[in-house]
Structure formats: C-alpha cells, structure tokens
Amino acid sequence: MIEISGLSMAYPGQRGHQPVAALRDVDLRVEDGEFVSIVGPSGCGKSTLLHLVAGFERPIGGSVRVLGQEVTGPGSDRAVVFQQAALYPWQSVRDNIGFGLRIHGMHRAEYDRRVEHYLGIMGLTAFARHAPYHLSGGMRQRVAIARALITEPGIMLMDEPFGALDAQTRNEMQRFLLRLWRTLRPTVLFVTHDVEEAILLSDRVVILTARPGQLALDLKVPFQRPREWDLVLTPEFVEVKRRLLAVLQPQLESAERVEALIAELSPRSGKRRPE
Numbered sequence: 581m582i583e584i585s586g587l588s589m590a591y592p593g594q595r596g597h598q599p600v601a602a603l604r605d606v607d608l609r610v611e612d613g614e615f616v617s618i619v620g621p622s623g624c625g626k627s628t629l630l631h632l633v634a635g636f637e638r639p640i641g642g643s644v645r646v647l648g649q650e651v652t653g654p655g656s657d658r659a660v661v662f663q664q665a666a667l668y669p670w671q672s673v674r675d676n677i678g679f680g681l682r683i684h685g686m687h688r689a690e691y692d693r694r695v696e697h698y699l700g701i702m703g704l705t706a707f708a709r710h711a712p713y714h715l716s717g718g719m720r721q722r723v724a725i726a727r728a729l730i731t732e733p734g735i736m737l738m739d740e741p742f743g744a745l746d747a748q749t750r751n752e753m754q755r756f757l758l759r760l761w762r763t764l765r766p767t768v769l770f771v772t773h774d775v776e777e778a779i780l781l782s783d784r785v786v787i788l789t790a791r792p793g794q795l796a797l798d799l800k801v802p803f804q805r806p807r808e809w810d811l812v813l814t815p816e817f818v819e820v821k822r823r824l825l826a827v828l829q830p831q832l833e834s835a836e837r838v839e840a841l842i843a844e845l846s847p848r849s850g851k852r853r854p855e
C-alpha cells in the first residue's frame with residue numbers, strides 16, 4: 581500500500597543555523613490494512629515522515645509511493661489526524677465531521693446518512709449540534725478521527741493522536757481505534773512516544789534513530805488479535821518491550837547529546853563551530 585524508498589528530508593537552517601537533516605535514507609513498506617507504529621526520539625523526523633506520506637512536503641531524496649503511484653501532493657486516499665484535534669471552532673461537531681464530504685460536493689441525502697452514521701459510531705450523536713469547545717479532549721479527538729475516516733481513506737496517518745490525553749481517556753481511545761480499524765481496515769501509520777501503546781495497537785513497530793531519522797528496528801509484534809488489556813502484564817509482552825527499549829534508549833540518549841551540542845554551537849553561544 582505504501583512504499584517508502586531511500587527517503588531523505590532536510591529543512592533550510594533558520595537565522596545562521598545549519599540546515600536540519602530530518603530523515604536519511606528511510607525504506608519502509610506497509611501492506612494494505614496493516615497497522616504500523618513509528619517510535620523515536622523527539623525531533624528525529626517522525627512527523628516529517630508522515631507529512632511526506634501525506635504529500636504536505638516534497639523529499640530531497642527518495643520517494644513515497646501509494647499503490648505504486650508516486651506521492652506528489654495531498655490526496656483523499658490519505659487522511660491525517662494530528663496530536664491536537666484541529667477542529668473548526670465556529671462549526672458544530674456535525675459540520676466538522678462532514679467537512680471532507682462537503683469539499684467533495686456530496687449529494688445532501690448521502691451526506692446526511694454518512695454523517696449520522698459516523699456520529700453514531702463515535703458516540704457523538706447527542707453532541708452533534710455542540711461547538712467543539714463544549715467537548716472534552718477525548719471527544720474532540722473522536723471528532724477529528726471521524727472527520728478523517730468519513731471520506732473512507734485507504735490510509736490513516738496519525739501523529740501522536742492520543743498524546744495530549746490523560747491515561748484513562750487514552751486507554752479508551754486506543755480500544756476505540758482498534759474497533760474502528762477492525763471494521764474499516766484502513767492502512768495505519770501511527771506515531772507515538774509510548775512503546776506500550778505501539779505494541780498494543782500495531783502489527784509492526786518501527787524505531788527511528790536520533791536525527792536524522794534512519795531505520796533502527798522494524799519489529800513484528802508477535803501477539804494475536806484481539807489483544808486483551810492485561811497483555812501488558814505478561815512476561816512475553818515485557819520481553820517485546822525490553823527488545824524495543826534496548827534499541828530506543830540509546831537513541832534517546834544520543835538525541836539529547838546532539839541537541840546539547842547544537843545549543844552550545846549555536847551562533848548566539850559565541851563558540852566556533854568545529855571544521
């Protein structure tokens with residue numbers, strides 16, 4: 581479904597800084613209907629990777645292909661869910677959810693049917709006429725997910741969608757997402773900082789190195805679905821988590837060292853950059 585090959589990305593440096601190399605030579609294949617999580621240190625290029633698949637940016641090297649076609653811009657086959665539900669505050673829950681259908685100019689009756697259907701799936705029917713600021717964080721994120729799913733995209737790109745939620749709401753949202761995924765079966769690329777979340781949700785977990793992000797590990801999750809929530813307590817789960825952390829932890833430490841060095845060498849620090 582998604583074929584990422586030799587993908588590299590850099591951003592121009594700001595105010596006298598060196599250009600930022602965000603990704604280097606990343607290869608990744610994601611099959612139709614697969615759920616793949618991406619984990620890595622802050623600033624290693626996870627969001628950049630999703631933005632390149634979404635077509636928001638163009639890479640400096642390599643390519644992203646979706647069903648064999650090179651991605652050159654955004655498309656209705658790919659939907660994005662961000663960490664903070666990016667809703668239109670002046671529109672009701674109902675209008676927010678239907679947004680993607682309106683821009684496609686869908687017939688009114690079909691539009692109403694689909695919006696009602698998704699309001700129902702998301703448990704938001706009673707809140708259809710509310711403004712987003714009347715909702716809790718978890719509900720707002722459900723609206724954002726509904727808005728992404730309603731156009732029935734083949735691919736969902738989720739960038740730490742539950743990162744801002746409290747532990748209990750996050751747990752509910754994870755279960756909710758898995759139920760949706762089982763019925764609709766989109767291909768999912770899911771960015772998270774949380775290794776347990778990655779294992780519980782995914783078919784595979786991919787770890788990126790510190791910036792510029794390169795592939796450090798691509799691990800198949802060996803647990804059957806549906807997964808019970810006490811799976812995290814089993815020795816098998818702890819072993820998978822240990823294998824992931826063994827690769828991730830040195831990357832977190834290396835990212836910290838690199839950021840400290842960059843701060844020290846910044847033009848404002850007055851120190852000379854080594855040749």
Ligand SMILES: Nc1ncnc2c1ncn2[C@@H]1O[C@H](COP(=O)(O)OP(=O)(O)OP(=O)(O)O)[C@@H](O)[C@H]1O
Pocket residue numbers: 591592600601602620621622623624625626627628629791
């Ligand atoms: N539009 C941009 N212009 C300049 N630099 C950028 C831009 N977007 C990202 N970067 C830089 O590229 C690097 C990778 O950023 P990215 O947002 O992809 O990291 P991330 O892995 O998603 O981090 P986090 O876990 O903190 O969300 C960072 O150093 C960031 O500062």
Ligand SMILES: [Mg+2]
Pocket residue numbers: 626627628739
């Ligand atoms: Mg990010």
